[in-house]
Amino acid sequence: MFRRPLLALPLLGLLPRRAAAATEPDPRVIALRLPDQIPWGPVTQAGNQQAVLVGDPARPGFYAVMVRWLPGHMSRPHFHPHDRFITVLSGTWWMGSGQRFDPDSTVPAPAGSFVTHYAKGIHYDGAKEAAAVLLITGEGPGTATPAELP
Numbered sequence: 001m002f003r004r005p006l007l008a009l010p011l012l013g014l015l016p017r018r019a020a021a022a023t024e025p026d027p028r029v030i031a032l033r034l035p036d037q038i039p040w041g042p043v044t045q046a047g048n049q050q051a052v053l054v055g056d057p058a059r060p061g062f063y064a065v066m067v068r069w070l071p072g073h074m075s076r077p078h079f080h081p082h083d084r085f086i087t088v089l090s091g092t093w094w095m096g097s098g099q100r101f102d103p104d105s106t107v108p109a110p111a112g113s114f115v116t117h118y119a120k121g122i123h124y125d126g127a128k129e130a131a132a133v134l135l136i137t138g139e140g141p142g143t144a145t146p147a148e149l150p
Helices: 003-012
Strands: 048-054 061-069 084-090 092-097 107-110 114-117 123-127 132-140
Touching: 061 123, 084 092, 092 132
Parallel strands: none
Antiparallel strands: 048 061, 061 132, 084 114, 084 132, 092 107, 092 123
């Protein structure tokens, strides 16, 4: 009684399968930008690049940006007016806190790390030996105010 269904199972693999055809998602439902379509800006004097994904970090409201820190570049001590939420997408991002710039005291945040910069908390950060790419979200304006002691 149970043998016939078991004998038929291997034959199921011989049946023709309908190929799944890939179709573009409806742009009214999904907005997709592949890596080569991300709008990276120019390299700044601080040694990073920014790609604005959502919103405008210079204006009030939610924003999401990707930041690529180039090797050997770090920001100087500064703070932001609002909390910022950072996910390290690739590389290692190095962070320190306080008004005295001391890159040797920074701690690593490897890819996959999640970091919160609290509003008005003085910090500095960047990349050391290798580039680091971050996803930063927050409420704008996302300005940076210098806060380094001489």
